[in-house]
């Protein structure tokens with residue numbers, strides 16, 4: 001075997017690996033290398049235990065229960081909201097609405113604020129790098145309202161064309177601007193704060209998709225000044241089935257409710273109802289209580305790791321992976337080749353090897369990567385490719401795992 | 417686990433040099449399907465003569481499994497009557513592709529059979545839902 005010079009200092013896992021029970025297993029006799037955290041992260045013991053403990057000791061439906069268990073469950077459910085509010089620097093826990101995931105948060109805005117405020121001829125400005133969940137709800141709204149969708153293009157390098165963005169903001173004076181704080185395909189992190197300031201001076205309301213971003217970077221909604229932010233618990237060490245929609249209080253107050261039912265009402269009569277206060281106005285039906293508790297445990301875990309250190313670790317892994325991929329002349333990164341303003345989602349194609357085949361061959365070595373269009377078909381069309389393979393690391397990822405990816409890719413390439 | 421369990425030389429051969437790849441100028445039947453999971457797309461044109469498949473061509477972009485399966489399936493189709501085409505089963509294709517194919521990749525292997533059954537032969541959607 002050829003001697004390879006060690007390219008950079010070894011990067012250890014930021015989180016203790018043993019905190020993540022799933023990572024201890026072997027797949028087909030080889031240790032699992034999990035590089036699909038952009039799709040969903042793995043969960044530490046603390047999250048899993050918090051949820052089991054809740055079911056074992058304090059499960060009862062929240063709100064309206066005048067007995068010990070229900071009061072406990074309600075308190076945990078509402079305390080988690082405060083933890084989440086602090087995590088993203090919201091002004092108040094009233095600005096934190098529980099959803100199922102990012103997708104539901106984006107749809108909620110489209111179907112409440114959107115239906116109320118978007119009219120025929122209005123422009124909604126999106127970007128070419130959005131996830132389907134930040135495209136389709138707006139297409140559905142456009143069909144109903146007659147609004148027009150305009151997209152900020154992505155450059156050949158794979159970054160948002162910021163010049164074009166500013167031009168489109170001036171030209172169209174969009175009613176709503178919605179964009180991802182970090183692309184799940186390109187890894188790109190657009191200059192959100194500047195983009196939001198420009199949007200506001202043109203009179204637009206700004207919604208941010210934080211599905212990827214909030215998992216990896218400190219998030220401060222007051223500093224960003226976004227009007228809405230949607231994110232998912234499952235990408236940030238938390239359970240599936242729980243997401244968060246942040247909204248500025250003044251906007252949330254004016255919005256009509258989303259789903260109707262229990263918990264979201266103040267009073268109901270045969271012919272009319274009045275809505276509950278924020279945030280419950282947007283939370284109809286029995287919520288995902290255990291998942292809320294799991295998400296709080298995940299956030300406390302991330303806060304102990306410190307989000308600035310999470311960001312540094314993920315940046316180091318990204319830089320290392322981009323470097324190592326650049327050693328393979330037949331592998332092509334889709335997205336910026338430099339780790340600057342770029343997060344830990346790395347998409348690539350391989351000459352002569354379809355991403356699906358690559359993923360299957362990597363799986364033979366216990367390496368989990370995703371292959372496909374990553375719910376971003378317009379972006380695939382933009383780059384004229386059917387699909388990519390994507391490796392995405394997180395707090396438990398090590399440079400050894402990236403080395404394993406590279407070695408396995410070499411093997412796979414040799415087969416074809 | 418050995419890599420070549422799935423990517424045997426036989427499959428790679430069909431992928432590298434697919435049979436019946438291209439387009440028919442005037443097909444009697446034409447259909448195209450894509451796999452929404454991965455965006456793979458297969459289109460197929462068929463020409464019949466005396467009630468039998470005289471020529472068949474497929475085209476499209478995709479992984480080795482979907483392309484090899486299309487190559488193998490179109491070979492099988494030549495000379496068959498519509499009745500005989502209907503007899504080609506999922507298992508026939510999966511057997512040819514190899515036993516070691518996971519559920520995720522089965523969709524790739526069966527994409528071209530979908531084109532044949534639903535598109536060319538016009539079988540109803542429900543056929544695909546059988547629990548076998």
Ligand SMILES: Cc1ncc(COP(=O)(O)O)c(C=O)c1O
Nearest residue numbers: 101102103131133180184211232
């Ligand atoms: C950028 C981006 N937006 C939105 C989503 C949708 O998230 P969820 O499926 O949790 O609703 C994802 C998840 O893949 C994403 O990466």
